[in-house]
Amino acid sequence: MRYDPAEFLARDDISRLQLSRLRTTCERAARSRLYARKFREHGVAPEDIKSLDDLRRLPFTTKQDLRESYPDGLNTVPADQMVRLHVSSGTTGTPTVVYHTASDVRWWSSLVARCMRMVGMTPADVFQNTTSYGLFTGGLGMHYGAELLGCMAIPMGAGNTQRQVKLIQDFKVTALHIIPSYALYLADYLARQGLDPRSLGLRIALVGAEPYSEETRRRLEDIFGFKAFNSYGLSEMNGPGVAFECREQNGMHLWEDAYLCEVIDPVTLEPARPGQVGELVLTTLCREGMPIVRYRTRDLTRVLPGPCPCGREHLRIDRITGRSDDLIIIKGVNIYPIQIEQVLMSLPEVGQNYLIELTREGHIDQIRVKAEVREEFFVEDMRALAALRERIAHRLRDEILVTPKVDLVEPNSLPKSEGKAVRVVDLRGKE
Ligand code: ADP
Ligand code: K
Ligand code: ZN
Secondary structure: OOOOHHHHOOHHHHHHHHHHHHHHHHHHHOOOHHHHHHHHHHOOOHHHOOOHHHHHHOOOEOHHHHHHOOOOOOOOOOHHHEEEEEEOOOOOOOOOEEEEEHHHHHHHHHHHHHHHHHOOOOOOOEEEEOOOOOOOHHHHHHHHHHHHHOOEEEOOOOOOHHHHHHHHHHOOOOEEEEOHHHHHHHHHHHHHOOOOHHHHOOOEEEEEOOOOOHHHHHHHHHHHOOEEEEEEOOHHHOOOOOEEEOOOOOOEEEOOOOEEEEEEOOOOOOEOOOOOOEEEEEEEOOOOOOOOOOEEEEEEEOEOOOOOOOOOOOOEEOOOOEEHHHOEEEOOEEEOHHHHHHHHHOOOOEEEEEEEEEEEEOOEEEEEEEEEEOHHHOOOOHHHHHHHHHHHHHHHHHHHOOOOEEEEEOOOOOOOOOOOOOOEEEOOOOO
16 A cells, blocks of 8 residues: 555644645535535535634534435435445434445545554554444445555454454454454453463454443453554544544544544533533545535544654544433433443453443432453352442442442343443333
8 A cells, every 4th residue: 555645744734735625525515405505504605614713604514414314415426426325323313324436435445544554554464354344334444444555354244253263363363343342242252262362363453433441441452462442433424544543542643634623512512622521523524425514423522632752743532431422310410331331341350241220219310230240250259249349339439429239240141232332221211
């Protein structure tokens, strides 16, 4: 693959590119039904974009806008110029559709390849994609990137862990794309088979598609002996390849030549203060078939201050705390599932799977955390288990400010989902 100089663009050049690409994006977008209407309603035209600050004159785009535009209200070119279509997995409701032209697929692949090279992958790596293919963008998105970089890519897809392991062993796989919950499951599976995860010889794992904590990253690196890099993307912005950690592992570089990034206060819709956590808002800068302007991702993060020692000047965003829809409110306290995950994964006695249940007892909301205990700690001694349960409840209380009920369960007893994990079950009003 030809070296992509955009990776090391200087700040001034990034801003210059962004302005000219934002203008082009608005001109294209105005040809779609959705933006023709939205721009008109907002009294704004592509010619009004004279500086990057003018971005704020443009309307936001919401998931609802995409749903209402189903199936092709955002398209700017006739269907015969499109070469690919993805439909979002619909984790949180009606699916939305994204079309790509040939140029869009090339751009997307080159962004993914850029991420892979940034973390140290080379054509000598053998890459296994353990996520589902099909409509989920983590499948083909990662696959095309790996091939463009020159890796041998194995399109294994999700599930069938026995086969995953056999392919990793037989073809000396060195790099994986894997969802965090599945990586934890794989660790358990290998333990049950009496296999040492480190003996697999994996070097690099690209880990993303759902929120996970620094504690989980450390646990995975410790178990497998690979370096795990956080990978962020969403179907509306192509898929993987939007933001990715470099080898410094201190936040994810967001490719600003391809995406314009804002972080807003989700209530006032004003820009968040520097360093403040808010909702990530993204504008595509290189997309031809279906540009999206100021898309409210509902993902919560902040822009990290200061330069990265790696020398790349593309801004860095923090680990995603969760989606605004993931927020749990119990007894008036705001809790994100990731806070609970972080505590559980920092405790060596706690195994690889957990579940959060929200219940209502009388008029009072309760939070119940079911955590698998690791085999060697799952002893018959009731007193030892009770003490562990107490300790977990205390640690969780310190983090989330409410005391949860804690159930300790046997290893591999909690449900395992293929694809993104379901971590929260809301039983309130359903009992
Ligand atoms: P769906 O919205 O149906 O889950 P997508 O595959 O488009 O379909 O999912 C994108 C979403 O996945 C993002 O908006 C974000 O909430 C989550 N996500 C992706 N990568 C990460 C990551 N590295 N950390 C946290 N969340 C992530
Ligand atoms: K190769
Ligand atoms: Zn860096």
